[in-house]
Amino acid sequence: MFENFAQLTTTLTQTGGSMPAITPKSAAALAVGLAALAAGYAERGIGSAAVGAIAEDQDLFGTGLILTVLPETLVILALVVVFVVPTPF
């Protein structure tokens, strides 16, 4: 199995020529996507707790909203990576 894998990677590098299999930009895009996924997962728990709190007391809407979107900062920070990574061309 490992032999096959090694073969595959050699073919991949050969067909790609001097280009890497995945460009730096697309790697950064992947990072943003994963961060968004994590933020979504975090918001799932916070969101349901916030809705529970709001159901009990309408005044908690503001607090609930802020706490719910806090994990979005993860995505914003990950977005920075896209600009930091240099374009290969």
Added chain:
Amino acid sequence: MSASGPANYEYVVARVRHRRASLFGDDEYRKLLRMGTGGIARFMEDTAYEASINRLGSRYSGVDLVEYALNDTLASEFDSLLRWSEGRLYDQVAKYLRKFDAWNVKTVFRGLYSDATVDEIRADFVDAGEFSEEFLERLVAADSIETVVETLDGTLFGPYVEPAFEDYEESGTLVPLENAVDRAYYENLVPRRVTNQDSPQALYAEFLTAEIDFRNARNALRLARSGASVDPEEYFIEGGTLFEASELASLVERKSDLVDRIRESRYGDELSAALNDLEEADSLIGFEHALDRALLEYSDHLSYVYPLSVCPVLAYILAKEREVDNIRAIARGREAGLSEDEIQEELVIL
């Protein structure tokens, strides 16, 4: 809502915590203590009891209104707990709320024993458990204790109540039957085997073990105090860690040993002040209230340590029940003409 799918701890815990925080505090109790029964009902109208008071207000008044509104709110409150929770959480809450099934069964037994009317029995029901309204109606409609025992056949209580019925016929007292109901409830409550010590199942077991231990301790002390010639093992509830059934008999005979035993247990720290009081003043009521308070504190402690578990929900159920008991004590005490200090002693306030 249903017992399938993942548990939604976040949602239920957030709601329950909010409700826990808006239960009556020191100030409210102090106000209530100065009111008459009518005033208490009016005060409750501005709180979580509003809906029940408004609905029942046209039919009852005074202390009856307070009493019915308390039972009604308790039932609807715990029904909504079941409506919110899903998955394993639902399972655990439902099991715990069978407490009210046990309460209802005991109410029927006591009602039949004391020849109460159907309406009187029905008034004392707390419709929060697993039994449907239909089934409760069938229990109320029963004309003798034997019929009730037959009706219970097939439920959780059946296998426990049936042998106890023979004892009841021999002795003519309700104690064996009530005891059987309690044992049926507690022994089906704690998960049989808990493998993973960090799992929610283990937490649930830990909380319930504490409750069973406290109940055993209370029973043991009551027996020790009354000096009744009953076999303490019959009152023993399995599942606790504090006592073994076999050693209970000897502990009950020597009260100082019993107190020492509780002091050395893992609840010793929380109960030490109460145990000192017990040894000095020899007042059992004070100690029982201290046990209640310790259980409340322990449940709160567990719910802070494990926020995403069933513990906050159980802590809320306990606290709510306590609040209802407190208000009832105030209303009843007022009606009976007790002084403020006397009523104050009956309250368990954290």
